[in-house]
Amino acid sequence: MNVRLTVNGEPHEAEVWEGESLLFALRERLGLPGSKNACEQGECGSCSVLLDDRLVCSCLVLAVQADGHDVVTVEGLAEDGRLHRVQEAFAATGAVQCGFCTPGFVVAAADLLEHNADPSDDEIREALSGNLCRCTGYAKIFDAVRLAASQ
Amino acid sequence: MARLIRTEKEVEGRFTEQWIVVEEDALDQWPAGPRTVVGQPTRRVDGVERATGAAVYTADVQLPGMLHAAVLRSPHARARLVRLDLDAVRAAPGVRAVIGPDDLDVLTSEPCYEGHGVAAVAADSFEAARAALELAAPEWEVLEPLLDPEEAVRRESLLAEPRRHDRGDFDRGLAAADVVVQAEYRTQTLLHNPLETHQSVCHWEGDTLVLYTSTQNIWGVRDEVADAFGLPHDGVRVICRFMGGGFGAKNDAGDYTLVAAELARRTGRPVRCALTRREENVVSGNRNATIQRLTAAARSDGTLTALGGEFVSALGWDGWLGPTAGPMQMLYACANVRTVEYGAKLNLPPMAAFRAPGFVEGTFGLECLLDELAARLELDPLELRRRNHADSDGTDDRPYTSKNLMECYRRAETHWERRHEVRARSEGPWKRGVGMASQIWYGGGGPPSYAWIRVGSDGRAVVVTAMQDIGTGTRTAMAQIAAEELGVPLEHVRVEIGDSARGPYSVISGGSSTTPSMGPAVRSAAADVKRQILEIAAQRFHLEERVLDLKGGNVVSADGGSWSLEEVTGLLEDAQILGKGARGPNPTGMRVMTFGAQVAEVAVDVETGEVRVERVAAIHDVGRIVNPLGASSQVEGGIIQAIGHALSEERLDDPATGLVLTQTLDAYKVPTIADVPEIVTELVDVPDEHLTNLGSKGLGEPPIIPTAAAIANAIRDATGADVRSLPITREELLHALEAAREQERRGAAAPA
């Protein structure tokens, strides 16, 4: 099947098979490997992307469901070569360990701050509870979100 | 001069004697405390790559013509293959090669645990590979599995000889005691669950096997795969630039690597073999469950007179017996210690190292037992630990190279003192309490490890070594050490790692050994470079070398002269300054260990069994701290993983079939960000004066060791319930509370 979708502001077209996930299409067909495949069933959040401005697990979205829709991945957060403030904050606070969960966290945190400029600690906990970090850098991730919110 | 020495090598508490060629430098350690770069909180040099999704992991490697492998794994814990139709698999669409039990040592027709590899296929896509395997239609004769570790011990189904330690006279120690406590503790099987599953991409370039793999041990994988394929060791090139977590499970090549290599050989194309999450949680290793029957005996003043333990480790079909009795043998001064450890061989998936294997489990038992002893003695638990402080290694009387556990206890006091205020905040069904536990572990590293540094005419330094960064911030720490020694800004140092063809040998990133093993080699290489720069500068400026130094990116002279480094290196044009460094030996006759103490505060809902860890204070003594920011990451990460170990994580196996039930992340519950307490990290940060030119020990493992016991002790403090089995689920806690009430009723009913 042919799907057309907008990814990070750019129109894309891809030939996919029916059961294929949006994550697979992003990583394997559109050359965007930033979103990670870790659990394959929506439990870890490493594949988090924005689909029409909603935070979703791209491993659970079928590529064909994204046909005609707008997708933002971790690769699309930086603008004009400048890091998104969440990316800058993750780097500055040491909120990256192995980094495999980081793209998903960055997208989820950017989505949080887009809708809530000054989140409380509980709101941060809630918003990031679908992203698992095994290393586990949660304490520094807190620091990063607070820092990004303050800027 | 190169020197040949016979030395003791330690990884994860396993010792071997071996010959090692060491090159020593005559560098004095830097003075204690933060330096210009070393000891300063430093952001990751590769943080931006990771935060933008630009970092390329093994999972992201794409090679032209790459095929995808799938492995047929045993669906039974023990079985014999009766029939397997590999021809049907071969004929399936998209299939390029198929291998079976006769084709590779890691494939078998008589699987001995669930997930044991049987056959594998390479196809144009993973879906095609998986679909093809469906056609294999295996028929099995299912055999009775051995699953109970105690039964295995009775039947002498063991992976190693029982390990006995007997010092002093245990029975006399018991007889001399005023109080004896005995209890049985249990720890569960745990799964590593790194977010990047175990995987490799293999590709033959002529006679060379190029192997991208998610590993903690580039050189170990190189040798293991080379031996398996009969290649010279450098006939295998191992590449791992970024890897998504390992925690001990990625120390070996794994069947997936050998499968990918063989399928790549047969097809002449690159082959990826990546475990699915389900495979990951069945076959990639686990922290084995333990049963610990422990005894502690003490005089009324708290002096330990005897410690004893019988430890049964449920290792699975393969693996090794971790030092579960280690804490009992080493953490406290006690003349009379008797331990025996059994490693049960079972029809369950093999164990693998998991962040301080053995000591995590053994410390839970010992440190809970010590609190039960303190309660019986009516002694303060912190004071009991102080009174039994060990000044030397109890197993062989060796002195420690450094030990600042008393300082850890001193700093723990302010956190420990909070317990009165914390308890007072109990409210309704929520009871609050505070508990503590101590920690001992290895972490000294050792030779060999090598680094090269080159400096070109632009004055920039490149550190080259074929080590891996498993997420702990190794690149950053090595850059800091090189920058400090060279007196240049951190931004002027690059670290090139992760490729066995492009750098010298490096230690495994396991056993908290990366920084203490590689750090001194990097410093040594930097010192070699610095010496050469100063030699060149001395000739250029007609000064004596001894009056020159490198500082702030400049060559400076004692009389106030200052020239930018580029002014000196600029002379080089295309010439380069090349430095090399090697890790020197550990001091002979001494024991290198890490120490620490943690204080946990919990709130317990006694009606619903919910436990909230509210605060953990961690004080650790690991010598010099290279990067305080990275160090606190390690401490926080260890504590949070330990909270999962303590409260929510457990691999469940079906008792009838031995099949793993918790294969996905909804069933196997690792902590989320909502489970994270306030964490206070304190590092003693005193260089170990006997250990290398750096004085640093490793910090990857120590923080995970005492947390579970501190939590269990805090629960006892809050509720009076003795929790002796992990994880402390609601079920476990409600049972423990009921048992405590029962005991209280019986106690109350007894005549005064």
Next chain:
Amino acid sequence: MELRRPPDAQHAVAALGNGSLALAGGTDLVPLLRDGIVRADTLVHLADAVPRGIDGTRIGAGTTLAELEVDPQVPAALREACAQAASPQLRSMGTIGGNLRQATRCWYWRLRFPCWLHGGEVCHAKAGQHREHAIFGNERCASAHPSDPAAALLALGARVRTDRRELSVAELYRLPTDESRDVVVLAPDELVLELDVPLPDASVYLKAMDRKKWAFPLVGVAAARFGDRVAFGLAGVAPIPWAVDSADDLDRATPLPGTAYKVQIARALIARAFSAL
């Protein structure tokens, strides 16, 4: 496998049955398909076929949990149940209609053991690992129903409108039988279109889980007060959402050795929920 996207409910119903399955948020169905637990020749994508949105007491089946958890029109028990369900990512995808149809988390069932619920003879959980399993209705199958919102809807006395009839949430579920191992009474081609959720005087949802967030309920208790009548709906305690009138009903629980603790938790949460009203 084929994917269809019918323009309305009528076309969707016509496309269902005979090996085709309805796809809404996909949060449960996609993993089930991937693991081969359910199979489908055709997926019928419901995005245009079922209503989405909240209008007073009426909730379109295509409304996501994320939309429900923040809407002040929605009774507290349902809002809280949605907010405590799954993770933000899953709630922004998962619909309330799909949530009512989600399958058990029983590991034996998910690992395709040939268990009773899959049409076999025995429930492997009973003699095996069952700490997350049922304390009610577990004679044939000890699986636990994982839906938090369903428990809330049960307590709230919500009604369900399908393409062909209207029934209460209590009537929607029934314990699986030897004849049919399904937990709902809907026909294979029947489509949930809308919910009608009465507004109570007060309501609440309390949940016990293995970690602080993002876990299925060990025990979920929804309570709703209408005048002086209080109704409770429980999640995670039976193969279907389970209604009780009071904590006394727990005396009739039939826990397995490893689920007895759930009775104690349910008792505590029912008392707390009652006093919160």
